[in-house]
Amino acid sequence: MTSTEKTPTLSPVADAPAAGASHEAEQAYFDALITEDSRVEPRDWMPEKYRKTLTRQVSQHAHSEIIGMQPEANWITRAPSLKRKTILMAKVQDEAGHGLYLYSAAETLGTPRHVLNEQLLEGRAKYSSIFNYPARTWADMGAIGWLVDGAAICNQVPLCRASYGPYGRAMVRICKEESFHQRQGWEILYELSHGTEAQKKMAQDAVNRFYGPALQMFGPPDADSPNSQQSMNWNIKRFSNDELRQRFVDMMVPQAEALGLTLPDPDIKWNEERGHYDYGPLDWDEFHSVIQGKGPCNVQRMQRRRAAHDEGAWVREAAAEYARKNAEQHAELMGA
Ligand SMILES: [Fe+2]
């Protein structure tokens, strides 16, 4: 379905402003697309702030997928069986694919991929701070899948309806894969929590370390998130950080019970009146410190990414040369 099919009051031919239309006409068309909850496509005029906000959000999202491969890729060789290795390899590959769809979506907003990549390599772009924590044990693969991919799903399902078409469409496939990731994390933890005492302890320890940072993945509390409202007005964001965090806690409490594990928050309690679980305060000082680069693995993650980029130079050169030769052959054929 194209953006205009959903908008009965707008006919694409009659209402999309022609080339050279006045700024007012372009703004009015954009506003109408948003009001009608329709989709903005790459060719449509859009306010510079909308373009910038999305470029930042989509590229940061892409960076997070790529950096997020590191803690898990570390465990591929140490996974406890061939089956676990193949599952983990598939998962890490999926994350590379997510990065790919998202860089492609970000590029449609006008900033080339190599520029976005430079922003990451030079430390000018952020990525999700959860990936600055180390994966110490095999159980961490379970906790990351269950909690981190679980939080990603809560965050990302509403993004499937984001007003910017290429972003929303990329999110549809990503969410399907994330739900598989969460199940594989759950399954790792389930086996450990029903194994030996030492295995259960390892599972609990992993959950203890990843639960708080996973809750912080939804971003600062609403009162400290001044840009959220604008993103909601533009139909990029559909729910506030705190709403999504609450949804996540409500989802995880019964799942933790089924796993036989405890969430490391003594304040978790069902609130009949609100119809939600209450939960305790989060450590926002830690959150800000990790974002500012002081997390346990920030330096290591960026060093590894830069090294991987350098080591991949020959692949990029070969691909560019292949494309050049192909184009040359094509031109010859057309000219013949
Ligand atoms: Fe992902």
Ligand SMILES: [Fe+2]
């Ligand atoms: Fe994932």
